[in-house]
Amino acid sequence: MANSGRRDAPELPDFSVLKRVARDQLIYLLEQLPGRKDLFIDGDLMSPLDRIANVTTLKQHEVDKLYKVEFKSIFSTSDQLCFLVRPRIQTVKWISDVINADKIAGRVRRYKIIFCPQKFYACETVLEEQGVYGDVTIDEWAFYLLPLDNDIISLELPEFFRDNFLEGDQRWVTTAGSALHLLHSLYGPFTKVYGIGRCAKMVYESWREQVEDGEQKAQQHQTEIGNVFLIDRDVDFVTPLCSQVVYEGLVDDIFRIKCGNVEFGPDVTSSDKSIKVMLNSQDKVFDEIRNEHFSNVFGFLSQKARNLQTAYDKRRGMDIRQMKAFVSEELKGLKQEHRLLSLHIGASESMMKKKTKQDFQELLKTEHSLLEGFEIRECITFIEEHISRQVSMVESLRLLCLLSLTENGLLPKDYRSLKAQYLQSYGIEHLLTFSNLRQLGFLVEQQPGETLTVMESKVGKLVNDKTAGKLTDAFSSLAKKNNFRALSKRLTLVPKSGEEYDLRVPRDMAYVFSGAYTPLSCKLIEQVLERDGWTGLDDVTRMLNGHEFAVTGERVTYQPRSRADNQRIVLVMFLGGCTFSEISALRFLGREKGYKFIVVTTAITNSARLLEALLDSHV
Template sequence: MAFAGRRDAPEAPDFGILKRLARDQLIYLLEQLPGKKDLFIEADLMSPLDRIANVSILKQHEVDKLYKVESRPAPSSSDQFCFLVRPRIRTMRYIADIVNADKMSGRSRKYKIIFSPQKFYACEMVLEEEGVFGDVTCDEWSFYLLPLDEDIISMELPEFFRDYFLEGDHRWINSIARALQLLNSLYGPFGKVYGIGRCAKMSYELWRDLEEESEGDSQGRKPEIGNIFLMDRDTDYVTALCSQVVYEGLVDDTFRIKCGSVDFGPDVTSSDKSIKVLLNAQDKVFSQIRNEHFSSVFGFLSQKSRNLQAQYDRRRGMDIKQMKNFVSQELKGLKQEHRLLSLHIGACESIMKKKTKQDFQEMIKAEHSLLEGFDIRESTSFIEEHIDRQVSPTESLRLMCLLSLTENGLVPKDYRSLKTQYLQSYGPEHLLTFHNLKRMGLLTEQSAGETLTAVESKVSKLVTDRAAGKITDAFNSLARKSNFRAISKKLGLIPRVDGEYDLKMPRDMAYVFSGAYVPLSCKIIEQVRPPIGVPPPCVSPCAPASFQGVRWGPSPRAGAPAGPEPELLPRPPGAGAPGLAGPGGGGAAAQRQRVLSLRVQVHLPDHGHHQQRPHDGGHHRGQGVRPGRGPQTPRQ
C-alpha cells in the first residue's frame, strides 16, 4: 500500500498518559461529592467522556443516574447533583433554573459544577445574577487534550473556530497555552516553535508566561517532541475547502467522524441497528485504507476478503490439536477482522451511492479548474447549476468560498448573481450566513483598485531558517490579480505531472486531492523542515519588518534555562485569525486538518518528519494533519 509506514519513523510519545491523567482528575472531582449523585453531562462532552471514563467507571464512583444537559431531568430522589459542562452562559441559566426550582419546592440538595476545560468569570457572574452562586460549588476539569489515536491528540473545542474567527473572542487562548504547557511538562522540552498568525502568537506568548511562572522541571529531560508548529486556521482555508478523496476523509464527509468514532447506520450494517465504530490504528482494516485514495480502496478490500477466506479455509486440513490452537488463538481475531471488513465494504458502497447522486466527479473537476485557474467561467456556471438544483446548501457554499479565495474575491456581478440564486434556492435566512462568511474573508466581493498592501505588511518578516528565501519570494511577489495563484505558482502547489498521476504509488502530498493540489500548510512545513534525505532549499536572510515580523515571546528569565527559540513563518493571503493546526511534513498522506476541532500535532525529535497519514476540520495524515474538512457554514 502507498506510504504504508516508514521504517525510520521514530516511536510516537505515549499519549495514553494524557488519558490516564484526565481520568484520575475526574475521579478525584467526583469523590469530592461523596455518596450517590446524579450526573448531568453536556452533549458535546459525552463522546470525549466515554473515551476517558465509561459508564462502569462512573458507577464505581457512586454516579447513580446520567442526564443530558439539554433535557429536563426526571424527578430524582438524589440529594446531590453534579454538572459536567462547558463554560457557557445558557448552561449556567439551565443549572440556575434547576436550583431555583428546588428552592421553590423546598427541596434541599448539594450542587457541584465541573467546568471543562476551565471556568470563566462570566459564568460565575450569571450564577450570581440568578441568585444561586452561594448554593453551588465550582471546580475545573483541566481536560485539555484527548488522544484520538497513537499519533493524534485533539482539544475537541468545536466552538473555537466561530468564537475566534467570527466573534473575535479570545477566551480559548488560555486553554491552548495550558495545553502546550501540559505537553511540554510531559514530553518536553520542545526543540523549536514555529508559528503563523495572531492566535498562534498569543498562544505562544501566554504559554511562555505560564512556563516562567511554573518554573517547570522539563529541562534536562530527553525531549519526545522535537518541533511545534502553531498555525491559524485561516492561513490555509483553501485546503480545508477542497473535497476529500481519501477513504477517511470520505467517511467523515458522509457519516461525520466525531471524537475519533463514527456511527454506521442500517445502510452500512445491513441490519436494523446502528453501530458505533472507533476509527484508529486498532482497526486493522481501517489502518490500512484510511490514507488511500478512494479509487484504490475497493481493490484492497476485495483482496483482503480473499485473504481472510483463505485463512478460514486452512482449518479444513487441520488435526484436532491444530484445530484447538486455531480456535483459541486465531479464530476470534479473524471474526473481528471479518466484521470490520464487512462494515468498511458497506461504508464504501454507501459513499459511492451518495457521491454518485451529487455528481461528485463533476464537482472535483470544477474544484481542480478553480485551483489551477482554468475555465473559471465554466466552473462558475457549474456552481450556479449546483445551487439551482439544490444539491446541497453546504457544498454550494463551499464551492463559492473556494472560487472567492482562489480568485481573490468574486467579481461584483458574479457575487450578486450567486448570492441571489442561493437565497432563492435555500431561503432568505442565509443572508446572515453571507454576512458571516464575508467577515471571515471566506466569501468576498472584489473592490476597484484592490491592492496587496495589507497582506504584504503581514508577511514581510519570515523565519531565518532553511526555507526563508524561497518563502520570502513567494509572499513578496504576490500578484494583484490573485494572491492564491501567485503563491501557488511560487511554492509549486499545483504539481506538474507528465501523463497520468499515479494515485496508487504517489510521489507527493497532492494525491490527497487526486494529484491536483499540494496542501499549502503542509508545503510550508516541508520547506521549513524537509523530509529525511531531502536537501534543504537555499536560504537568504530576511530583513526585520513590522508587527507579524517580530520574533515571538520574551527572552528567558535571567539564569533560567533557555527555552525553544520561536520563529515566525510567513502569513499566506487572506489571513485573519486562528485555529491550531499541525505539521504536515513531506511524504505520505498529507492533510487531516479540521476547522472545528483544534488539533495539536507533533514532530518527533532528531528524525525530520514522521510518517504522514491523512485531521478537523479539522480537520485536520502527517503526524497528524488531516485532509481537512472545510469550514462549516457559520451558525446563524
C-alpha cells in the first residue's frame, strides 16, 4: 500500500522551525526573571513543553526545581516563582491563593506568570479581584503550534472542543486565528482558503484581521503551502465516534497517545516495566504500519521480523573486515529496529486480545449497522444490554450518540428508556451529561417537526432583527437537522453492503473503517479540492448548516502550468480535534491524488476524549 502513492507527491515543508521559535521565546521569557527560580507547569503543558525544551535546557536558564500545578499549597524555598500555565480562571485563582498565603506568612517572593499561548482579560480580572495584580509580572508565550510529526501539528488545546461547541465560549477563536497567522507568515501566502462551519468562518476572519493589522512587509519567501481547508468538528460528529481500526487509531483508543508519546504497559513490553515510546515517522516500523488496517498489521510485522532475521543472518560467513563494517554500520540500526519491532508486536498482541473478542466483533457489527441504517431494533437491544451490563460508561454513551446521530435523533420512547437505564447504571449525575449531549446535538429526541420553527418565530417577535438572526443560528445549531442518512447517500459514504472489501488493497478512504464508512470530513475535503470550491455541493452544505466559504488569496500571481508543487500541499485545520483515522484517510487520499496533507488540529481526539469532555465531572 505504501508504494501505491504517486511519485510526484511534493515535499512537506519543514516545521521544526516552529519548535525553534517557541524555544527561543520561552528562554527569552525565562531570562526576564533573572536568577534562580522554581517553575510550576500546568499539567497539560508538560508533555508539549517536553517536546520544545527539556529539563536540561530549563536548568541552563536557572530553573531550580520543576513542579506540576496541582492546586495544592506549595512547598518551595525559592525566592522567585514562575508559573507556566494555560489561561484558565481556576489556575489563576490558585496562583492568587499561593501569593496570598505567602503574604500572610510574611514571605516576599517575586512571581511571574507566563500564559501560554496568550493571556485572557478574565484571568487578569481574577488577579485583580484577588488583590495580587501588582505582585506578579505577566507574560505571554506565543507557543501556538506543536509539530507532532512531519504532517501533524497540534495546538494541544483539548478544551477548545467543549468551550467552543458546548459552552459557546469563543475565546479560543483568536488563538486559532493566530496559529493560522503564524503558519501563513512562515509558509504562506496561501493561494486558496476553503472552510466550513461557524467557527471556521470566525477563525478565518480573525486571521484575515491579523494579516491586515500586521506590518505589510513584503513576503519574499516562496509559498510553501498553497491551500488551506478549515473544518469545524461539529460538521462531522459521526466519524470521531466510530471505533478506530487503523493501527495508529487503535493504539490511541486503547493506550491513549499523549502528545505523540504512548506508554506501553507491562502486558505489552512483556517485562515488569512500562515503556514510553514516541510514535512518529522516525520510528520506521511504526511508519509502515500506522495507516494499515489492523487485520494486516500482524502479517506485516511477521514479514518484517523475517526480514530482520535475514539481515542478522548476513553475519554468518563474513570475514573480519565485513563483520567490522556490519557492526559499525548496520548492527545499531538493526538492534533499534529489533527493539521497535518487538514493542509493536507486543502492542498488537495485546490489542488483538482485546479486540478479537466476541464483544468487540459484535460492537463493530452494531456500529456498521448503525452507519448503514440497518436492523436498528437489534442495535438498540444490543445497546440496552451494553448499558445494563455496565460494560463501559463511555462506550455505552458512544453507541447511544452514534445511534442518535445516524438516526436523526431517537424516538421519544427509546430516548427516555435508554436514558433511564443509563442513569440506573451510572448514576443520576449523568443527567447533566445528557443535557450537554442534547445541547450539542449528540443525543437528541426526535422532534415533531414544527415545534422549533414555532418557537423561533415566537422569539423572533420579541427581539430585533439582528439578534433574531443570531438566535436562528443558535437554534439551528442546537437542533441541527442531522441528515446523516441523506448525506451518506449523497456522498456515498457507506458502500453498498455485500461487496467484498479487500482491506489489503484499499480502494478508498473507507478502509479506515473496514470498508464500512468513508469519513464525512475527509470526503468533504476530497470533494471540495476536486471541484476547487463548493459549487455543486449546495445540497450538502445546506444539510451541514452552511457557513461554507472558499476564498482566493489576493496577491497571488497565477501559477503557470496548472498546479505547481505548493498547490498540492493542503493544510487542513480541524477546529475541535481530529482522529488518527481521519489523518490516515487523508494520507491515503494524498497518495491517491498526489496531494500532501498537513493536518493542523486543536488536539488529537477520539471517541473517549470527545465524550469525556462532555461529562460533567464532580469537580
